């Protein structure tokens with residue numbers, strides 16, 4: 001039976017996240033953006049309320065929420081500010097390989113660290129010369145007795161400057177191609193780890209994005225997730241979980257754009273009537289609303305599929321593609337509805353347009369989502 005209702009628990013989490021976004025995020029979002037200030041206080045409050053690490057199982061101190069529940073929370077956080085939202089849900093991406101490939105001892109240690117006290121972790125896959133082409137990465141991990149020694153540089157790593165540990169993808173055997181990639185949990189304070197400067201960005205400017213450099217970094221072999229060669233699977237499985245969640249944030253941003261634009265269109269007068277009464281503007285808003293509904297349904301389907309224990313690679317890529325494109329278009333159209341005021345930093349919609357762009361780039365670009373969808377089509 002198909003139904004689109006939410007359980008009481010799901011509604012409660014959504015409402016809690018909305019209240020948090022309205023009271024804690026929205027009032028400071030513009031200032032955090034302007035000052036490029038990391039939202040540490042907000043993160044701590046969100047952690048205390050249980051709005052972080054939602055997917056971590058109860059046995060590791062988390063709440064073991066469904067992917068769908070996590071998506072409901074993420075939409076509200078995205079509605080508040082996606083710069084803050086990206087900071088808050090980054091743990092979801094970094095923790096996913098541990099959930100997928102970690103042993104019980106690793107889960108207890110690394111996930112427990114995030115749930116027992118406030119902490120952040122980061123997902124280190126992209127490199128200066130390898131983003132979409134993950135297999136082109138150059139970081140290596142060579143065996144040295146009971147350790148692995150990591151060398152390489154990661155790039156564009158969210159939360160890197162505030163993380164307690166990193167999930168790192170590195171080659172243990174380059175000759176095996178992607179089957180030679182292994183995943184490690186690397187404590188951020190390990191000798192030989194250095195961080196780049198906080199990257200100055202177009203949008204989501206409060207979020208922390210940096211390079212992470214590994215120079216002869218010794219990592220105990222017990223920090224390897226699964227076996228040698230299991231890294232690729234763990235890193236990609238993480239996206240199947242995180243893409244619906246990230247896509248929800250894009251839906252939240254698009255919803256915010258629609259709300260601002262709808263309110264403004266009913267106030268602003270031209271040619272003797274509100275601009276909402278001009279069909280050109282009304283249709284823009286109607287198309288925005290229809291696309292947002294469609295994006296949310298795709299997200300929910302991708303999340304539901306994951307929650308049934310079914311492979312959701314295509315659904316997650318479809319949701320990510322559509323939600324990212326919807327967010328970018330909705331934010332751009334909201335600027336259009338505001339006219340000249342939309343272009344001003346004194347009004348809220350230009351930030352949405354800057355913030356929206358990253359959804360077409362991180363967690364796999366829109367082109368890469370199309371490649372994934374096509375690959376899935378051809379593999380049948």
Ligand SMILES: Cc1cc2nc3c(=O)[nH]c(=O)nc-3n(C[C@H](O)[C@H](O)[C@H](O)COP(=O)(O)OP(=O)(O)OC[C@H]3O[C@@H](n4cnc5c(N)ncnc54)[C@H](O)[C@@H]3O)c2cc1C
Pocket residue numbers: 122123124125126128129130131132133155156157158159201209358361362363364365366367368371
């Ligand atoms: C703010 C921010 C936060 C990020 N956070 C993280 C993080 O926490 N962890 C992490 O590991 N990475 C992170 N990333 C990296 C992000 O995932 C990559 O930037 C993204 O995957 C694209 O890689 P690239 O930048 O190397 O672009 P490239 O791979 O060089 O791509 C350049 C362009 O070519 C297109 N393209 C590439 N290959 C193809 C193809 N085969 N067919 C068609 N088009 C193609 C791309 O779509 C893109 O438009 C972040 C990036 C940013 C900007």
